[in-house]
Each structure stands twice: as structure tokens, then as C-alpha cells.
Amino acid sequence: MPAAAPYSLSAVIFDFDGVILDSATMKTDVFVELYGQTGGPFEAAIRETIWRNGGLTRTGMVAVLDRAILGREATPERIADMAGRYAGIVDKAIYDCPLIDGARELLDALRGTPCHLVSGTPHHVLLGIVAAKGLDGVFATLTGAPDDGTPNDKSAIFAGIVAANALDAARTLVVGDSMTELVGARHIGAPFAGVVAPGIDDPFPPGTATVHDLHGLAALIGIEGTANL
Ligand SMILES: [Mg+2]
Missing domain, CATH: 3.40.50.1000 (HAD superfamily/HAD-like)
Known part of the structure; x- marks a missing residue:
């Protein structure tokens, strides 16, 4: 060629x-915030999981994070709730991203x-x-x-x-x-x-x-x- x-x-x-x-960094930060703990190994595990599973939809990422971080299968209600809270922050903040x-x-x-x-x-x-x-x-x-x-x-x-x-x-x-x-x-x-x-x-x-x-x-x-x- x-x-x-x-x-x-x-x-x-x-x-x-x-x-x-x-x-991408803003979106990862929002997941860290939504999972309610910053600092230490918990935050590091969230960032690692998102890094390994980049490119998923927000609903897909909630399912992956719940499984990897909390050790449980997210219910449809849980996924909808977390994805909705994520959207409430990200879908505004994204307009400020360069x-x-x-x-x-x-x-x-x-x-x-x-x-x-x-x-x-x-x-x-x-x-x-x-x-x-x-x-x-x-x-x-x-x-x-x-x-x-x-x-x-x-x-x-x-x-x-x-x-x-x-x-x-x-x-x-x-x-x-x-x-x-x-x-x-x-x-x-x-x-x-x-x-x-x-x-x-x-x-x-x-x-x-x-x-x-x-x-x-x-x-x-x-x-x-x-x-x-
Ligand atoms: Mg990407």
C-alpha cells in the first residue's frame, strides 16, 4: 500500500x-463518584475495571463494575438507577469537555x-x-x-x-x-x-x-x- x-x-x-x-477521564471520575468511595484500593479497582472494559455502554459498564467491584449481578432496576444517575451528571458535563x-x-x-x-x-x-x-x-x-x-x-x-x-x-x-x-x-x-x-x-x-x-x-x-x- x-x-x-x-x-x-x-x-x-x-x-x-x-x-x-x-x-474519558471525566466519565471515569463520575463512575468513581457514583460508587461512593474515593482513594485507596477501591478507587483503583474501579479505574482498573473501566480501563480494561473501555468502550462499553453506561448500562454495560454498571453491570461489569457491580460484578467486578461488588461481586454481585446487578438487577435491571439497579442498572437503570445507576445509569440514570450517571446520565444526570455526564450528559451535562460532557459539553465542557474539549x-x-x-x-x-x-x-x-x-x-x-x-x-x-x-x-x-x-x-x-x-x-x-x-x-x-x-x-x-x-x-x-x-x-x-x-x-x-x-x-x-x-x-x-x-x-x-x-x-x-x-x-x-x-x-x-x-x-x-x-x-x-x-x-x-x-x-x-x-x-x-x-x-x-x-x-x-x-x-x-x-x-x-x-x-x-x-x-x-x-x-x-x-x-x-x-x-x-
Ligand atoms: Mg472511547
């Missing part, structure tokens, strides 16, 4: 939180290359924050989680995007900050680049291409090409 990207890419599939919007460094410049540079947005955030919340950040019209498609809290399967969504748009998966770059997106990229046979914020442990297997921000991604795909991803 020629190393002249981004124009050699058929498309790019972006995750949102921690990739386009600098919101874009990841280099996001706007990269999206500008990629005009002409279809960019798709896939997020575990509820779809109506995703549309609102994308518009508020001035990103209307930037993405060819936007796919959030169902508003009823049903989990979304990123692997299936990625496959659907490739099929619906007749994309060459091998030239469709997936960009994410968690294993969920890497697994989805492998599922469709697409190259992957991980965004790992400074100070965050790299969650990806050795050999995974990673960048600190989207200036780094622009350098990776613009200068080094996509052959190494």
Missing part, C-alpha cells in the same frame, strides 16, 4: 470518547475521506454533543448506543458500515482508545490505531500502533503511511 495517506484510506471509523472528545488535541485539524485534513463515528454513548446524547462541538456534517454516519440502554456491538456496527458503504476494510482505519475498538477492527480485517492519552496505561497488545492525540495520528497516517498499522 502506498504511504501517501490520508488520501489512500477508503474511510476512517472513529470512536468518540477519548478519541475525538477528551471526555476536543482531543488535533481532532479538528485531522478531520479537516480528512475531508474527502468518509469518516464514521461509532460510540457507546446513547445516540441522542451523541448527536447533541457532536452538534455542540461544531462537528455537524463532518461524519458520514453517526452511530450511538440505542437510547433504551441495549448494548451495542461495535464489531457488528463496523461490519455494517463496511458493507453498507462497500468499503475496502483493509483500507478502512479504525481509531479507538479501548480494546473494544481493536477487537472490532480485527473482526472486519481493518488496520487500527490506538489513542493512549499521556499518563494512561496503554491497554493494547504489544505491536499495536498508538498515538497520544490526533496530531500524532495525522503524523502517523500522513507521514508513515498506513502499511504499518
Whole structure:
């Protein structure tokens, strides 16, 4: 493959939180707050669990946290209550989160290359924050989680995007900050680049291409090409 990207890419599939919007740390902080203890091993265990399970919907994360941290299966009522409290904080605070460094410049540079947005955030919340950040019209498609809290399967969504748009998966770059997106990229046979914020442990297997921000991604795909991803 020629190393002249981004124009050699058929498309790019972006995750949102921690990739386009600098919101991942805020969201983790809210879970720590909701679980009611800060400091010490309890907080560390919550952060570790979220880090290992990045990319889940909020309802999915409550189920995972209850199992991992509290050692119990969350009832549907418990999940709805916690997800509702989470939404009450996060769905306002998210508007104060800045874009990841280099996001706007990269999206500008990629005009002409279809960019798709896939997020575990509820779809109506995703549309609102994308518009508020001035990103209307930037993405060819936007796919959030169902508003009823049903989990979304990123692997299936990625496959659907490739099929619906007749994309060459091998030239469709997936960009994410968690294993969920890497697994989805492998599922469709697409190259992957991980965004790992400074100070965050790299969650990806050795050999995974990673960048600190989207200036780094622009350098990776613009200068080094996509052959190494
Ligand atoms: Mg993310």
C-alpha cells in the first residue's frame, strides 16, 4: 500500500470518547463518584475495571463494575438507577469537555475521506454533543448506543458500515482508545490505531500502533503511511 495517506484510506471509523472528545477521564471520575468511595484500593479497582472494559455502554459498564467491584449481578432496576444517575451528571458535563488535541485539524485534513463515528454513548446524547462541538456534517454516519440502554456491538456496527458503504476494510482505519475498538477492527480485517492519552496505561497488545492525540495520528497516517498499522 502506498504511504501517501490520508488520501489512500477508503474511510476512517472513529470512536468518540477519548478519541475525538477528551471526555474519558471525566466519565471515569463520575463512575468513581457514583460508587461512593474515593482513594485507596477501591478507587483503583474501579479505574482498573473501566480501563480494561473501555468502550462499553453506561448500562454495560454498571453491570461489569457491580460484578467486578461488588461481586454481585446487578438487577435491571439497579442498572437503570445507576445509569440514570450517571446520565444526570455526564450528559451535562460532557459539553465542557474539549476536543482531543488535533481532532479538528485531522478531520479537516480528512475531508474527502468518509469518516464514521461509532460510540457507546446513547445516540441522542451523541448527536447533541457532536452538534455542540461544531462537528455537524463532518461524519458520514453517526452511530450511538440505542437510547433504551441495549448494548451495542461495535464489531457488528463496523461490519455494517463496511458493507453498507462497500468499503475496502483493509483500507478502512479504525481509531479507538479501548480494546473494544481493536477487537472490532480485527473482526472486519481493518488496520487500527490506538489513542493512549499521556499518563494512561496503554491497554493494547504489544505491536499495536498508538498515538497520544490526533496530531500524532495525522503524523502517523500522513507521514508513515498506513502499511504499518
Ligand atoms: Mg472511547
